[in-house]
Structures are given as C-alpha cells and as structure tokens.
Amino acid sequence: MTTTPNGSVTFSIDGTNRSTKLPVHKGTLGPDVVDIRKLYADLGVFTFDPGYGETASCESTITYIDGDEGVLLYRGYPIEQLAEHSDFIEVCYLLMNGELPSAAQLKDFKKGVTYHTMVHEQIRRFFDGFRRDAHPMAVMCGVVGALAAFYHDNLDINDPEQRRIAAFRLIAKVPTIAAMAYKYSLGQPFVYPRNDLDYAANFLYMLNAVPAEPYQVSPVLAKAMDRILVLHADHEQNASTSTVRLAGSTGANPFACIAAGIAALWGPAHGGANEAVLKMLGEIGHAKNIPSFIEKVKDKNSNVKLMGFGHRVYKNFDPRAKIMQKTCHEVLGELGITDEPLLDLAMELERIAIHDDYFVSRKLYPNVDFYSGIILKAMGIPTSMFTVIFAVARTVGWVSQWKEMIEDPSQRIGRPRQIYTGAPRRDYVPAAQRG
Ligand code: CMC
Numbered sequence: 001m002t003t004t005p006n007g008s009v010t011f012s013i014d015g016t017n018r019s020t021k022l023p024v025h026k027g028t029l030g031p032d033v034v035d036i037r038k039l040y041a042d043l044g045v046f047t048f049d050p051g052y053g054e055t056a057s058c059e060s061t062i063t064y065i066d067g068d069e070g071v072l073l074y075r076g077y078p079i080e081q082l083a084e085h086s087d088f089i090e091v092c093y094l095l096m097n098g099e100l101p102s103a104a105q106l107k108d109f110k111k112g113v114t115y116h117t118m119v120h121e122q123i124r125r126f127f128d129g130f131r132r133d134a135h136p137m138a139v140m141c142g143v144v145g146a147l148a149a150f151y152h153d154n155l156d157i158n159d160p161e162q163r164r165i166a167a168f169r170l171i172a173k174v175p176t177i178a179a180m181a182y183k184y185s186l187g188q189p190f191v192y193p194r195n196d197l198d199y200a201a202n203f204l205y206m207l208n209a210v211p212a213e214p215y216q217v218s219p220v221l222a223k224a225m226d227r228i229l230v231l232h233a234d235h236e237q238n239a240s241t242s243t244v245r246l247a248g249s250t251g252a253n254p255f256a257c258i259a260a261g262i263a264a265l266w267g268p269a270h271g272g273a274n275e276a277v278l279k280m281l282g283e284i285g286h287a288k289n290i291p292s293f294i295e296k297v298k299d300k301n302s303n304v305k306l307m308g309f310g311h312r313v314y315k316n317f318d319p320r321a322k323i324m325q326k327t328c329h330e331v332l333g334e335l336g337i338t339d340e341p342l343l344d345l346a347m348e349l350e351r352i353a354i355h356d357d358y359f360v361s362r363k364l365y366p367n368v369d370f371y372s373g374i375i376l377k378a379m380g381i382p383t384s385m386f387t388v389i390f391a392v393a394r395t396v397g398w399v400s401q402w403k404e405m406i407e408d409p410s411q412r413i414g415r416p417r418q419i420y421t422g423a424p425r426r427d428y429v430p431a432a433q434r435g
Contacts, residue, residue, distance in 0.1 A: 007023075007024040022035055046419075079319055083323050087200075089198070089199050096400050096403070114195040117202070130142075132187060137384075144258055166255070166399075167399045171399060183207075191206045193205075199229070204225055230393075231393075239270050240261040240264040249412065274308070277369055290352055307369070308371075328374050
C-alpha cells in the first residue's frame, strides 16, 4: 500500500491464545482500513464478506463516495460543480489523468478522442449476425469485446503507449458502436461519426441522423446528454468496475475487460435499473395504483423492488439523483413538455416512498436511475438504449480504473476465497453400487 499504517487492530481467536496485530491505514478521506493480508498466515482464518460491502479491494485515487453524507467526488471535485461547470470530455481528461486540463491539454485530448471515433469497416459485418430485435446491450457485449480482434498488435498492457491508445479507442468507439446497435435495431443505415461535433452532440447525431435529410443536433438535447454522461462517468468500485478490474487483474486485454464491465452493468440491480424504472412506471400506470404497488414492494414474497431506489453505498441520498431530478425538469421545460405523466407519477412515487417507514428505516432513497429514464424518454431515446447510454458514459471510468490497476505495483490477480459448506471428502461409488 502507498499509505503508511497509522495504527493497528489486534485480532484474537476466542478460546485460543492465537492473536495478531494488523496494520490500519488511513486514506485521504473515508473510514480507516484494516490490512488483513497477513491474517491467514498469522491465524489461519479468512474473512467473510459476501457482496464485499466491508472490503476495500484496491487503493484508488479516482473517485470518492461518502454514502452517509451523499457526497461524490471525481478526483476531489464535487459532482455538483462538474455537472454545472464542466463537460464530459473535460471530465474524461480529469478521470484519466488526475487533474483538470489546461486549454492546450484539453485540445490535444479532444483531438485524441475524435481521431479514434470511426470503427473498422469490417465491424459493420458483425451486425448482420445479430437479430434485429436483439437487445442493444447484447450487441454491445459482443462488439466491444470483438474490438480486440482488430488491434492485436496493440494489446501489450505493459506498454504505457499501447494502454493510452486503447483508452482513446474505447472512449471514442463505444458511442459509435452504441449508435450502430440502435440503427441496426431500426433497420436504418449506420451513421458515421462527425468530428466537428462535441462528444455528446456527435453521439446524438449518430443516433438520430439519416442520410436522406439534414439533421441539426438540438443544443438543449446535447447539453442534457452531456450532463447525463458526466453524472454516470465513474462511481468507485461498483459491480461493473470491480468486474473490469477483476478481468484486468488476469492480464486480459482492455477491450475484453470493458466488454466484461458492460455485461455486469446490464443487470437490473445495476445499470439496467434505468430501463426497469420506466417499465415499472408504465406498469403502475396511475398515481391511484401507487399504494398497492408499494404494498407489493414491501411484501418479501413478491420479489418486487422499487426500481431506482436504494444503493449499496448511499444511505442518505444519491447526489446524482438530485441533479438528475433538476435536469429532468429543465429538459422537459426546454423541450416545451409541460405535461409528462411519467414524471408526475415518479415524483408522487418518490414522495410516498420517502415518507414510508419501510424505505426510511432501510435508508432507501432515489438513486441516479430514478429520473434518468424520464429525461432519456423525453429526448426520444427508446428504453432499450438507456443502459447502453450508461455504458457509453461509464467507459471512461472503467478505462481509468483499469489503467490505475495496471499501473499499481501491488496489483495481483483477483482471487477471493470462500467458506466451503459442501460435502466433506468422500470416495467415488460406481453407479451400480449406488443405493
Ligand atoms: N425496493 C425495495 N426494497 C429494497 C430496495 C428496493 N429498491 N433496495 C433495497 N431494499 C431492501 C432489501 O430488501 C433489504 O431489506 P431487508 O433488510 O428487510 O432484507 C434492505 O432494503 C437492504 O437492501 P440490500 O438488498 O441489502 O441492499 P444492497 O446494498 O445489497 O442492494 C441495490 C443495493 C441497489 C442492489 C438495491 O437497493 C436494489 O436492488 N435497488 C433497485 C435497483 C436499482 O435501482 N439499482 C440501481 C443502483 S444505482 C445505479 C447503479 O449503480 O447502477
């Protein structure tokens, strides 16, 4: 570890005289961390932490979350300030490099990203192999992973220059592939990227333009998309980021690692929640049905969750949800949508839930996904693309975390242990002799 211990904890096993002193490390912010690496050697025991809720799996300088206070910092900068004053490409630079760029550095960085926005023409052929009704996240898992097949001369993860280029390629090409997945589902021609447009505007252009007529990207929509990308860019050691790190810890190439991250993001407990929120609101249908829906959520046997609510780390509020709710009102206002029944329904659902003891006692508040789907819907983006947009935004976070891991001298293959509760050792019995 790069931190020096500033204390220790003594672990002892009851009823024995075995004990050991373990170092305690302090980060810049956040709770102290007990370094248990010598625990097995000293005492012969493991720790048990399903879901890793109490386990720091790495040191990181990228993102900090204080779940009790509702704080999210990218490289020390509060998300509220970045959402208000920065933009996605600058946030990409910040996450990747640790500092905000000078004007010249930003110009170079933008050039680096735009230089890589096109994909190899052969990639078009991949799409013919997918059904038109394939979920775009299925297409993303396949095509992003397949990028490795196009850059096999540049997959040496130990070469900093090859790592740098892979990072640019991923940040630049993931929106192109996402837009292709969408166009394919519609049966429309693929739209090539336009490097004169900003990142978010170019993404919207590739999603919405058709060759038959000119398409002007709405600045209101581009700004809203940019804000959504900023809010989703990184989030510490969440499930998909940990998946990227775990895959990367084996030495796997970055394209394969990011494809693994996309797969993990797809689940409804993670990035798939934005899609699930809209589905849920559609099923509730009307405010009068909220109480019976809430009753179902509270019934443990129903397996129904209030999607867009709750978070492993945020136990107060998710700061991204606050910004997202504000953005939702702004976007609907700027688009002249004065009556959006889904927004009214979501707000009423939130109002009822945050006053209900079930949610209050469990510290369940709206998360980033509760309002993002409503904005995306208002922007004309279909529900099946919501999680894809999350993946576009999170690619920079995954790449930054992957790069940080590879550059960490203490990095080793990720390999958790277990409590084995299966059968003890027994001898094989031939089939004819089994009772
Ligand atoms: N609706 C109803 N009950 C819930 C919910 C919910 N959305 N979330 C948690 N609970 C209950 C849970 O059943 C448990 O109750 P009990 O103590 O009686 O057993 C208690 O709250 C603690 O929950 P948990 O399952 O231990 O919490 P977790 O940290 O393991 O799960 C979560 C976090 C985000 C997976 C979960 O809250 C959830 O499934 N939420 C809905 C899906 C969602 O919105 N996901 C997006 C997360 S934010 C964006 C992202 O990171 O991708």
